[in-house]
Amino acid sequence: FGARADGSTLTEAPEGFLDSRRGKAGTYLPVSEVEVASVTAEEAAAYQQFADRFRQEIGQTPPIAVAAQRKPLPNNAGETIAADILAAPLDDVKLGRLPDMLGDPSKERVAPVDGDVVHLELVLNSVLQLAAPEPHHLFVALRDFRTPLVVEQGQVVPGAPMSELVRMYVGTWPRPGLARLFFGQQLAQGPEPIAGPQNTWQAKRDDFLLISFKPDLVREVLPQLHTVPVDEPAQVWLDVADLTKTQLSSAINAYGYSRARETSVAACRLMNNLAQQLHLPIEGCQKIAQDLMNGKFVDPLGGEYAVVQIPGSLPIWSSTAITPQNQIMLTQPPPNFQLPVLTWLHGLRGWARLDEKKEIAAHVEVDMAATAIP
Numbered sequence: 001f002g003a004r005a006d007g008s009t010l011t012e013a014p015e016g017f018l019d020s021r022r023g024k025a026g027t028y029l030p031v032s033e034v035e036v037a038s039v040t041a042e043e044a045a046a047y048q049q050f051a052d053r054f055r056q057e058i059g060q061t062p063p064i065a066v067a068a069q070r071k072p073l074p075n076n077a078g079e080t081i082a083a084d085i086l087a088a089p090l091d092d093v094k095l096g097r098l099p100d101m102l103g104d105p106s107k108e109r110v111a112p113v114d115g116d117v118v119h120l121e122l123v124l125n126s127v128l129q130l131a132a133p134e135p136h137h138l139f140v141a142l143r144d145f146r147t148p149l150v151v152e153q154g155q156v157v158p159g160a161p162m163s164e165l166v167r168m169y170v171g172t173w174p175r176p177g178l179a180r181l182f183f184g185q186q187l188a189q190g191p192e193p194i195a196g197p198q199n200t201w202q203a204k205r206d207d208f209l210l211i212s213f214k215p216d217l218v219r220e221v222l223p224q225l226h227t228v229p230v231d232e233p234a235q236v237w238l239d240v241a242d243l244t245k246t247q248l249s250s251a252i253n254a255y256g257y258s259r260a261r262e263t264s265v266a267a268c269r270l271m272n273n274l275a276q277q278l279h280l281p282i283e284g285c286q287k288i289a290q291d292l293m294n295g296k297f298v299d300p301l302g303g304e305y306a307v308v309q310i311p312g313s314l315p316i317w318s319s320t321a322i323t324p325q326n327q328i329m330l331t332q333p334p335p336n337f338q339l340p341v342l343t344w345l346h347g348l349r350g351w352a353r354l355d356e357k358k359e360i361a362a363h364v365e366v367d368m369a370a371t372a373i374p
Helices: 041-057 179-183 215-224 248-277 284-291 340-344
Strands: 010-013 015-019 065-070 077-086 107-111 116-124 136-143 150-151 157-160 166-172 192-198 200-205 208-212 227-234 236-240 305-308 316-319 345-355 360-368
Touching: 015 136, 041 305, 077 157, 107 116, 166 215, 179 208, 200 215, 227 236, 248 284, 248 305, 248 316, 248 340, 284 305, 284 316, 340 345, 340 360
Parallel strands: none
Antiparallel strands: 010 015, 065 077, 077 360, 107 227, 116 136, 116 236, 136 166, 150 157, 166 208, 192 200, 200 208, 236 345, 305 316, 345 360
16 A cells, blocks of 8 residues: 555655655646656556557647737727637548538638527538538527526426527528438428428528528528628638627526536535534534645635525525525526626637648637726
8 A cells, every 4th residue: 555656655744744756735746747767557558548549549639730819809898819720730630531521611601690699600511421422501500589498496497398499590501411311302492481390490592491490580581691701711610699798698697507506506515414424513614625625615606605594404504695595496596697708708700621731720719808808
């Protein structure tokens, strides 16, 4: 017990137990600064297995270059962080069927439609191994709306069928392509929506085929579809609007609160278990739990951990940011809760391509609020 392959030992000092080579907990040397002169047979076998699997499935990691730039937003609203990424050459990288699935980089794309909060577009060729090549653009968008989420048994869950849960559409141009796989060969041929499989509606105008759960959404979006030229040919485009100004932000906040509350409660659960199962004094359980975790608990809800008295119950640890009705079980996300990401992320745009030069190029722009700029 205690024998280590590198010869280090656990030693006792006035300030506590130390690692003879790496110091005390929290001040370990970086891995790259520790010389490895020997390993155990089990470690050598595990690394060899990892290396063999990496070479078989991925190949050799290519050189990757990243260039970043900061640009001010109008009216001192914040900054745009722009990044260009280049990975090349890819001769030794195993990309599988990705080059065959993607079509050639396109100089055109579908213009984002007003009211879209997320818009993704892909240039595809042959998605299935046995399918004939059919180059086409596939685009998916999420529209802004107030989603019917409700709280049920302490969880934020859908309060309506899938067709009512999201307002989104899927489309292809100039050929149906992947739509044939999911919606069959009998596709719409005119601009008036017709019923399709899986409770969907579809319509076609010129080379655009549009599919959605709602016929009114098809009628609203289809006339607005058109293509625009792009500065850089690509196969992937992504646009995310400023979500703080959308109705969808209330649903995002509700789901974010449920996850943040669960994280906050997890720390409380540890402290309460120490009191209930080990019968430690409730007031000292936070310090003991933090010593066990070798860290300090930070409430993701922005509050402080404190001992509270719930009527008819023993004192428990809880967060001061959790309202009394949400202490035992989530009943309703507070209306004033703001998910941190929504306070600084004001938009995102990007494109990517894999071309015949055997290189991956990408460009990403993130709009950040002034309050998030250091």
